[in-house]
Amino acid sequence: xxxxxITYLILLSVTLLSCKPKQNMVYMxxxxxxxxxxxxxxxxxxxxxxxxxxxLVSALDEIAVKPFNLNTVNKVGSESASGSNxxxxxxxxxxxxxxxxxxxxxxxxxxxxxxxxQLRQELETRLKRYLTDPLVTITLKNFNVSILxxxxxxxxxxxxxxxxxxxxxxxxAGDMTxxxxxxxxxxxxxxxxxTDQIVHIDLTRSDIVNSPxxxxxxxxxxxxxxxxxxxxxxxxxxxxALTFQIIxxxxxxxxxxxxxxxx
Numbered sequence: 001x002x003x004x005x006i007t008y009l010i011l012l013s014v015t016l017l018s019c020k021p022k023q024n025m026v027y028m029x030x031x032x033x034x035x036x037x038x039x040x041x042x043x044x045x046x047x048x049x050x051x052x053x054x055x056l057v058s059a060l061d062e063i064a065v066k067p068f069n070l071n072t073v074n075k076v077g078s079e080s081a082s083g084s085n086x087x088x089x090x091x092x093x094x095x096x097x098x099x100x101x102x103x104x105x106x107x108x109x110x111x112x113x114x115x116x117x118q119l120r121q122e123l124e125t126r127l128k129r130y131l132t133d134p135l136v137t138i139t140l141k142n143f144n145v146s147i148l149x150x151x152x153x154x155x156x157x158x159x160x161x162x163x164x165x166x167x168x169x170x171x172x173a174g175d176m177t178x179x180x181x182x183x184x185x186x187x188x189x190x191x192x193x194x195t196d197q198i199v200h201i202d203l204t205r206s207d208i209v210n211s212p213x214x215x216x217x218x219x220x221x222x223x224x225x226x227x228x229x230x231x232x233x234x235x236x237x238x239x240x241a242l243t244f245q246i247i248x249x250x251x252x253x254x255x256x257x258x259x260x261x262x263x
Contacts, residue, residue: 027167027182028206040209042163044115045140045217046192049097052141053111054090055123059131062087068104068127068134092141105130113192116140145216147173149224150180164216166201166208170224181227187213188221 070091099112152174
């Protein structure tokens with residue numbers, strides 16, 4: 001009888017140990033998180049093929065600047081030949097497969113790999129041949145990232161801000177589920193040479209802020225892998241957890257019955 005009780009207790013212990021607590025649930029858990037975060041620097045996005053740029057040229061002379069803006073209208077919404085009451089809206093420019101945009105008057109301009117600041121400076125330099133003190137503003141229209149895997153709302157997400165870090169991107173997807181592996185998140189990014197690269201990110205480390213992959217780039221893909229517990233569960237009987245619970249309850253009841261009968 002004693003041997004039977006010991007067997008029951010061993011089986012009960014194995015059952016309880018099989019339900020280990022979830023580890024690595026905290027982002028940036030290192031003790032020096034505050035110090036590391038202050039080191040994060042946003043270097044700006046690099047223009048890629050397929051980007052849609054919103055570009056607006058401004059200058060004191062509204063008539064002279066008109067040829068450089070595709071969307072120049074008057075305040076009542078119709079084109080003005082006289083130039084009075086003109087104002088311009090940003091025009092859309094698609095970066096083609098060769099990395100060029102076709103700009104009015106200036107012609108084809110190579111933009112791939114440039115930051116928006118570099119392209120603004122390039123355009124303003126060229127425009128000085130035609131305008132006095134030109135001012136160029138540039139915005140990326142199609143800043144999209146995709147977040148897949150163990151997140152609450154997977155899919156392609158659009159951000160109104162171009163300065164978005166990996167945690168903000170996860171926030172767009174509702175954050176990770178409890179089964180997400182925070183120590184091994186995959187980031188798929190297209191390099192300047194057009195090839196895709198895959199890097200692995202450990203979001204439990206605070207020094208992630210020093211990584212070139214801390215800030216997202218347009219068309220990045222984040223894939224949150226399921227942790228080992230979820231993978232084991234997915235590849236086994238779907239009723240595995242319930243089975244363990246039932247076995248544990250039966251073992252506990254059996255142990256109590258045996259103990260009571262020995263009194």
